[in-house]
Amino acid sequence: MNRLSLFLVASLIFGFVFLYAPIASVVVYSFNASRLVTVWAGFSLQWYGALFENEAIGRAARVSLQVALIAATGALGLGTLAAYGLVRYRRFAGRTLLAAMTTAPLVMPEIISGLSLLLLFVALEQATGWPQGRGIATIAIAHITLGIAFVAVIVEARLSAFDRSLEEAALDLGAGPVRVFLTITLPLIAPALAAGWLLAFTLSLDDLVIASFTAGPASTTLPMVIFSSVRLGVSPQINALATLILIVITVLVAGANRLLRVR
Amino acid sequence: MQIERLTKRFEPDAQPAVNNVSLAIDRQEFFALLGPSGCGKTTLLRLIAGFETADTGVIAIDGADMAGVPPYRRPVNIMFQNYALFPHMNVARNVGFGLRQERKPRGAVDARVVALLELVKMRALAARRPGQLSGGERQRVALARALAKEPKLLLLDEPLTALDRKLREEMRFELKHIHQRVGITFLMVTHDQEEAMSMASRLAVMNEGRIEQEGSPEHVYENPANRFVAGFLGAVNLFEGKVAGAEAGLLIVDSEAGRLAVAHSPLAAGTAVAVAIRPEKLRFMTARDTTTPNVLPGIVRTIAYRGEASTCQIELASGQLVRGTMSNGDGKAPVFLPGAALSLSFTPDAARLLQS
Amino acid sequence: MNTRRFGLIALPYAWLVLFFLSPLVIVIKISVANEAVAIPPYTPLFEGGRLHVTDANYLLLLSDSLYWKAYWGAIRYAAIATILTLLIGYPLAYGIARTPVRWRNLLLMAIILPFWTSFLIRVYAWIGLLKENGIVNHALLSVGLIDTPLRLIDNDFSVLLGLVYAYLPFMVLPLYAQLEKLDPALNEAAADLGARPLHIFWQVTLPLSLPGIAAGILLVFIPAVGEFVIPDLLGGPKTLMIGKILWDEFFTNHDWPTASALAIAMLVLLALPMGLMRRLLRGIA
Numbered sequence: 001m002n003r004l005s006l007f008l009v010a011s012l013i014f015g016f017v018f019l020y021a022p023i024a025s026v027v028v029y030s031f032n033a034s035r036l037v038t039v040w041a042g043f044s045l046q047w048y049g050a051l052f053e054n055e056a057i058g059r060a061a062r063v064s065l066q067v068a069l070i071a072a073t074g075a076l077g078l079g080t081l082a083a084y085g086l087v088r089y090r091r092f093a094g095r096t097l098l099a100a101m102t103t104a105p106l107v108m109p110e111i112i113s114g115l116s117l118l119l120l121f122v123a124l125e126q127a128t129g130w131p132q133g134r135g136i137a138t139i140a141i142a143h144i145t146l147g148i149a150f151v152a153v154i155v156e157a158r159l160s161a162f163d164r165s166l167e168e169a170a171l172d173l174g175a176g177p178v179r180v181f182l183t184i185t186l187p188l189i190a191p192a193l194a195a196g197w198l199l200a201f202t203l204s205l206d207d208l209v210i211a212s213f214t215a216g217p218a219s220t221t222l223p224m225v226i227f228s229s230v231r232l233g234v235s236p237q238i239n240a241l242a243t244l245i246l247i248v249i250t251v252l253v254a255g256a257n258r259l260l261r262v263r
Numbered sequence: 264m265q266i267e268r269l270t271k272r273f274e275p276d277a278q279p280a281v282n283n284v285s286l287a288i289d290r291q292e293f294f295a296l297l298g299p300s301g302c303g304k305t306t307l308l309r310l311i312a313g314f315e316t317a318d319t320g321v322i323a324i325d326g327a328d329m330a331g332v333p334p335y336r337r338p339v340n341i342m343f344q345n346y347a348l349f350p351h352m353n354v355a356r357n358v359g360f361g362l363r364q365e366r367k368p369r370g371a372v373d374a375r376v377v378a379l380l381e382l383v384k385m386r387a388l389a390a391r392r393p394g395q396l397s398g399g400e401r402q403r404v405a406l407a408r409a410l411a412k413e414p415k416l417l418l419l420d421e422p423l424t425a426l427d428r429k430l431r432e433e434m435r436f437e438l439k440h441i442h443q444r445v446g447i448t449f450l451m452v453t454h455d456q457e458e459a460m461s462m463a464s465r466l467a468v469m470n471e472g473r474i475e476q477e478g479s480p481e482h483v484y485e486n487p488a489n490r491f492v493a494g495f496l497g498a499v500n501l502f503e504g505k506v507a508g509a510e511a512g513l514l515i516v517d518s519e520a521g522r523l524a525v526a527h528s529p530l531a532a533g534t535a536v537a538v539a540i541r542p543e544k545l546r547f548m549t550a551r552d553t554t555t556p557n558v559l560p561g562i563v564r565t566i567a568y569r570g571e572a573s574t575c576q577i578e579l580a581s582g583q584l585v586r587g588t589m590s591n592g593d594g595k596a597p598v599f600l601p602g603a604a605l606s607l608s609f610t611p612d613a614a615r616l617l618q619s
Numbered sequence: 620m621n622t623r624r625f626g627l628i629a630l631p632y633a634w635l636v637l638f639f640l641s642p643l644v645i646v647i648k649i650s651v652a653n654e655a656v657a658i659p660p661y662t663p664l665f666e667g668g669r670l671h672v673t674d675a676n677y678l679l680l681l682s683d684s685l686y687w688k689a690y691w692g693a694i695r696y697a698a699i700a701t702i703l704t705l706l707i708g709y710p711l712a713y714g715i716a717r718t719p720v721r722w723r724n725l726l727l728m729a730i731i732l733p734f735w736t737s738f739l740i741r742v743y744a745w746i747g748l749l750k751e752n753g754i755v756n757h758a759l760l761s762v763g764l765i766d767t768p769l770r771l772i773d774n775d776f777s778v779l780l781g782l783v784y785a786y787l788p789f790m791v792l793p794l795y796a797q798l799e800k801l802d803p804a805l806n807e808a809a810a811d812l813g814a815r816p817l818h819i820f821w822q823v824t825l826p827l828s829l830p831g832i833a834a835g836i837l838l839v840f841i842p843a844v845g846e847f848v849i850p851d852l853l854g855g856p857k858t859l860m861i862g863k864i865l866w867d868e869f870f871t872n873h874d875w876p877t878a879s880a881l882a883i884a885m886l887v888l889l890a891l892p893m894g895l896m897r898r899l900l901r902g903i904a
Contacts, residue, residue: 109845361812
């Protein structure tokens with residue numbers, strides 16, 4: 001038993017060092033005074049300063065945030081409706097198709113989702129004149145489609161575990177269906193909704209591949225800027241940007257985790 | 264099996280879960296460890312099985328010290344409370360698991376599995392998975408699995424708790440029957456006093472990590488060593504009082520319910536004691552009958568009809584509520600209704616003295 | 620079906636048909652079109668009342684060994700990375716499931732956090748570590764373990780490392796979920812019946828964690844096959860994966876019909892694992 005534990009402790013240490021050492025190196029070298037990524041030349045915040053003066057990055061960050069807000073909110077609404085329909089209505093025409101369409105994007109390679117959506121937008125524009133070119137709207141539509149799947153899975157799990165007798169008790173005590181949904185169902189699935197929104201938000205912020213296909217020339221997102229810069233080599237400014245993104249996401253996730261645990 | 268001065272603490276400063284316990288169990292005995300939940304009886308079982316390590320003390324089986332012997336080398340098998348059947352193996356593979364660990368030839372394992380399934384009447388369901396069995400069937404499989412290696416000692420952790428009432432009563436007889444047939448020492452842990460008394464040849468009552476009393480069920484029931492044992496093993500009425508003196512070989516106690524005579528060796532006058540009397544030893548008499556000693560007048564408050572007998576709550580003149588059992592046997596005994604006045608009496612040797 | 624129900628489901632239904640299902644149909648359509656110098660760069664399906672369908676793009680995929688190599692390369696990288704992820708992820712998940720409850724949530728958080736943080740940044744981090752004048756070479760040189768920098772990047776090693784690193788949480792989470800559910804009494808029962816710790820693992824723990832292993836394998840293998848960012852950033856010119864080739868066909872060669880045919884080829888390759896994954900997901904939900 002003890003030998004096993006020793007092995008497990010070693011695995012844990014190895015696993016977490018492996019997961020976090022690369023991230024730590026990015027953070028540490030974002031404070032490096034030297035332009036060379038490998039030589040430590042003292043502490044400096046100059047790359048953060050440079051970052052805030054970089055207009056391309058600022059623009060891309062605004063685009064990314066706009067897209068992510070629209071995408072997360074849209075995905076939350078549509079994903080919750082889909083999950084509610086799937087859990088509560090056991091039989092209706094086309095249920096299997098809806099179930100397939102809500103889970104398939106989870107396992108669909110991004111490159112196929114991106115390519116297929118772009119081809120759709122082009123074909124639509126040809127046929128109907130909409131969308132005129134590509135931009136924030138088309139990226140958001142693509143991200144909503146991806147986000148629906150994640151929201152639906154989370155909300156579906158929560159709704160399935162939900163004790164229906166709570167709703168029945170409220171109905172029995174005289175509350176109408178809408179009232180029951182707003183005062184009983186909604187508060188009880190709220191943690192899942194928060195988690196779903198947050199997941200859709202970060203997925204959208206993070207996505208490179210789908211956005212590359214569906215973005216137009218004037219709507220470059222943050223990952224696209226990072227990617228084109230990274231292809232040219234490591235830069236301390238990107239390290240600084242990466243550090244900021246890491247901090248924001250860590251705070252968001254830690255907050256969401258607390259929200260989820262207080263129930 | 265021999266246990267000497269065994270102590271186990273889970274946290275350094277906490278109350279020990281098992282506190283200085285010594286116990287000897289003979290070969291082929293059916294021994295029950297009885298106590299409320301959290302009294303340390305399950306911890307004691309896990310110490311014997313080898314899942315926990317004692318802080319101090321010795322566990323010896325057939326004279327061999329078990330210190331440092333891992334669970335998989337102990338001549339002890341356990342039947343878990345939730346049965347812990349392997350869900351991915353069928354009934355036969357579950358029962359044969361222990362034998363396969365010894366790398367016995369396949370034929371021998373199969374033959375033994377069949378014999379065991381026969382013993383627990385589960386041969387027809389040998390190919391089922393645990394998920395397809397009822398609670399009673401699972402229990403039989405768990406028993407067969409634990410018996411497969413013919414352990415020197417079989418540990419049973421609350422073996423019947425997970426079953427419903429009717430099945431539980433049937434399984435009591437069946438477990439006793441199997442015990443007689445296999446000739447293996449059984450050590451059972453339970454919180455159900457009826458279960459312990461009806462099945463065990465000897466039992467020990469545990470409380471807060473200690474063994475309060477040990478002996479045959481009759482002995483412990485009739486002669487409880489203290490208030491805890493008296494109250495835990497069956498119902499009891501207690502009359503607090505002080506020794507007043509001795510009279511005609513009987514000890515006289517001045518209690519809240521009046522002057523009571525008890526058959527007991529002499530004690531110094533003024534000693535604080537409690538007179539304990541079991542409900543079924545109280546005789547019910549019409550109110551006027553005051554010729555016998557130890558008469559307690561009162562009024563019937565509630566009657567709970569249980570079929571073979573009724574349990575009554577009687578309020579004495581002192582205000583104390585006393586429990587009595589009224590037999591519904593032959594219809595000759597007087598019948599009382601709630602509100603009726605009556606007298607309770609008991610013979611001096613029916614009561615026991617408990618010292619605080 | 621009453622109106623309320625219909626109103627509830629119609630919206631997500633219509634959205635997914637329009638933006639998930641129909642795009643896939645269009646990909647199929649374009650994969651049988653000819654490349655054309657036009658906007659968009661392919662021939663229409665109907666022209667002058669006649670149907671235009673060609674198998675040229677698929678024949679190209681079959682005849683050019685580049686595509687075969689990319690196809691096989693994706694499977695090979697993804698399979699090796701999946702096995703490595705399982706080997707690293709299993710003890711990690713088991714370790715977390717075995718730690719005391721108060722530590723468990725923290726460790727689980729620590730596994731999930733990288734999954735939420737930018738994928739791109741995590742891949743990027745390895746460039747700084749692995750490149751010729753990167754942190755690892757620098758450290759090894761300065762302690763005198765090596766004299767000349769090692770070639771750590773732009774090869775199979777770095778691609779596999781990137782895949783394992785990026786997808787490790789996908790393996791650990793389903794494994795943990797499965798292992799955490801196991802009743803510790805089962806292990807005790809096996810020990811009580813004479814099984815040694817290693818045998819307990821083989822006969823009880825491992826078989827009971829198979830659903831978690833299956834989920835982990837699929838969750839890593841499927842996205843790894845379609846991966847583009849990792850082979851592009853950490854792989855060299857010799858790294859051939861289908862996702863990278865698709866990207867190049869589309870963005871560099873502007874050959875939409877061939878890119879579409881590649882997408883269909885990838886979907887065919889992934890159809891079986893994706894179907895399995897959907898069944899597993901349904902089991903969990």
